[in-house]
Amino acid sequence: MAECDANPILSSRKTNWSLCCLCQKDKRGENLISPPSHHVLDHDGYTMLARNIPMFSEINEMPLIMDPARLDEGDGIEATLRKNAAKYHVNCRLLFNNTKLDRARKRQSNDQTSNTETSRAKLRRTSHDNEVCIFCEKVAPASDLRQASTKGLDLKLRECAEILSDGKLLAKLTGGDVIAQEFKYHHACLCALYNRKRSYLRSLEKDQGSTESESDVYPLVLSELMTYIVESNLCSDDPVTFRLADICHLYQQRLEQLGVESPSVNSTRLKDKLLAEIPELEAHKSGRDVLLAFQKDVGKALAQSSDLSEAVIIAKAANILRKSILDHQSRFDGTFSEPCVRNSVPPLLLQFVGMLEHGADIKSQLRFGASKSDQAIAQLMQLPSLQ
Secondary structure, eight states: OHHHHTSTHHHHHSOOTTSOTTTOOOOTTOOOBOOOTTSOGGGSHHHHHHHHHHHHHHTTOOSSOOOGGGGOSSSOHHHHHHHTTOOBOHHHHHTTSHHHHHHHHHHHHHHHHHHHHHHHHHHHHHTTTOOBBTTTOOBOOGGGOEEOOOTTHHHHHHHHHHHHTOHHHHHHHTTSOTTTTTOEEOHHHHHHHHHHHHHHHHHHHHHHHHHHHHHHHHHHHHHHHHHHHHHHHHTOSSOOEEEHHHHHHHHHHHHHHTTOSSOOOOHHHHHHHHHHHOTTEEEEEETTEEEEEEOTTHHHHHHTOOHHHHHHHHHHHHHHHHHHHHHOOOOOOSSOOHHHHHTTSOHHHHHHHHHHHHOSSHHHHHHHOSOHHHHHHHHHHHHHHHO
């Protein structure tokens, strides 16, 4: 059991209740919901999911790659969902409704009917010599198949089947050890199974890593954008206006530069955030364009801000950076490769140094990015905090 605890499978089998309980992803633009409290308990979304998910799993027609066992903490799926106040995307819940279940059953029934005669013929020919691949279920000469004889193969196959939620393979493995059952397989089919498991785990790690990193990147880019807008107004004696379309383009460019793949930028939401964070900013329509402009005398008002507020901001920034340095963990891999150097300092500290050296506005960050001098300064800055 100690080996299982160190295995990344467990992370994929534990439910993060702050995300969608079904897909376990943070889909931007899709809200998480839960059944309204005024619904009858016997007919709400939790009841439907608790009833239908095991049925989908039983016929091996799961609409999402997931392990139903992670939704059951011992009291049943429905009780677990209610206890954790589980939330889900509307589109994810619809994948498990009664209509989808009926269609899946119909497909299963048609497949079984069409393959009945073929399966019987295969069983007649191979019931004694097991000349059928356990994975692809194709008949092949004994010379083309390998017999299960490797110690630990049974555990590896069960591990793959659980990770991939492959009910068909799990059903075959319930009969006992693969060596005792004298299973045979194509080598290519076994490699394909291992590759599927590896790809799925990588996709999980990528989703988790991108979600964690993007949660820090979006606020950072928004602060750079706000700095650019405020400083543009302070540095100009004439009225300054900004086209919302141009602001969105800058925002998207900076997100892409920081590694966010295909960032989704909603212009209305971005405008609302800017107006909430910069009270002096106003939005005006000009034909099809939306223009952002400051109220009169905003420059004078900002210039008269007290030194005390600036000192508080500096203290908060220092605390944030110190916490980021102390929480950051990196490991030297024996080489000075680009990823190793980049990961040696916290991303937040590197961005702060870049702002000091090149400017805190978004255009300066787009122009210069993170240079080698920024890396060196950031490494020197974090050294005293770690001693």
